[in-house]
Amino acid sequence: MKKNIAIVMGGYSSEVNISLTSGNVVYKHLDKEKYNPFRVHILKEKWVALDDANNEYSINKNDFSFILGDHKITFSCVFNAIHGAPGENGMLLAYFNLIGLKHTSAPFYQMALTFNKRDTLSVVKEYGIKTAVSIYLNKGDIIDLDIIIDKVGLPCFVKPNNAGSSYGISKAHTKEEILPAIEKAYKEDSEILIESFLDGTEVSVGVIQYKGETKVLPITEIVTENDFFDYEAKYEGKSEEITPARITEEEKIKVEKTAKKVYAVLNMSGFSRSEYILVNCEPYFLEMNTVPGLTEESILPQQAQAAGISLKELFENAIETSLNAL
Incomplete structure (x- = not known):
């Protein structure tokens, strides 16, 4: 009997449209002979399931079900395709945990932890993982530019602590550029991170659970036309993503070992894609x-393809891993 799968997409953040695109790709590639997939839009104004004609059916938040004709539709598993809140920060996953519904992401605490850049960095540092020098600010804190520059130097990166897709990130080259960068970051989040610039090769590393094992996918090198890998570079063609990365065998081994260690120490499961800067053959976790x-066109599917894993196999593996989890 085919299992009903909810593909949740949308969300409450600036990444809503990116999430809708991702969710529709999952819907397109899932095996319809094996599953009954339903797109579910989780939006601030409504939670609705969609049929093939895009008719909307309200989700009952008591058990995450909906009524289709004379039938009540419940789900065996949720495929999480929400970038940002509430899918990536753990909020929605905590709800699924409460109602006993399986999902393709890591447990809600791990999701909340990794969504918080500062807290993630504080954990991995304890395990000897190299990171950039950073300063953390809450909105309303006194800003002393001289102290900031003395600690992180110039240029530096200013970024929201809880945001994705490079929204709100700036690279400040001068003292005068730091305050405008801080204001831009505060538009996305009330907590921000200011980090030192690392001069090296940027790589993106996918680590997933695949057929019962933790698998590091082929590494992608990021070469951007812009000053850094910002939103325009990520989504508007202003970057080159080279898989496999043009790095030495020694660098490859070190990055893979570090990425697998980070995945383990953060108690991750499901999909992950982490960013590193290679400086003098040493990977620095971002x-x-x-x-x-x-x-x-996204990086992780590119990496899966390079590993011989189709999107159909990638998505099905995520669902089956979830269904078979204790």
């Missing part, structure tokens, strides 16, 4: 994305 883009 951040982890636990609901990476899932379009045909």
Whole structure:
């Protein structure tokens, strides 16, 4: 008997349209002979399931079901394709945990932890993982530019602590550029991170659970036309993503070992894609994305393809791993 699968997409953040695109790609590639997939839009104004004609059916939040004709539709598993809140920050996953519904992401605490850049960095540092030098600010804190520059130097990156897709991130080259960068970051989040610039090769590393094992996918090198890998570079063609990365065998081994260690120490499961800067053959961890883009052009699907894993296999594996979890 085919299992009903909810593909949740949308969300409450600036990444809503990116999430809708990812979710529709999952819907397109899931095996309809094996599953009954339903797109479910989780939006601030409504939670609705869609049929093939895009008719909307309200989700009952008591058990995450909906009524289709004379039938009540319940789900065996949720495929999480929500970038940002509430899918990537753990909120929605905590709800699924409460009602006993399985999902393809890591447990809600791990999702909340990895969505918070500062807290993630504080954990991995304890395990000897190299990171950039950073300063953390809450909105309303006194800003002393001289102290900031003395600690992190110039240029530096200013970024929201809880946001994705490079929204709100700036690279400040001068003292005068720091305050405008801080204001831009505060538009996305009330907590921000200011980090030192790492001069090296940027790589993106996908780590997933695949057929019962933790698998590091082929590494992608990021070469951007812009000053850094910002939203325009990620989504508007202003970057080159080279898989496999043009790095030495020694660098490859070190990055793979570090990425697998980070995945383990953060108690991750499901999808992850982390960013690193290689400086003098040493990988420096930047951040982890636990609901990476899932379009045909996105980095993690590119990496899966390089590993010989189709999108159909990638998505089915995520569902079956979830269904078979204790």
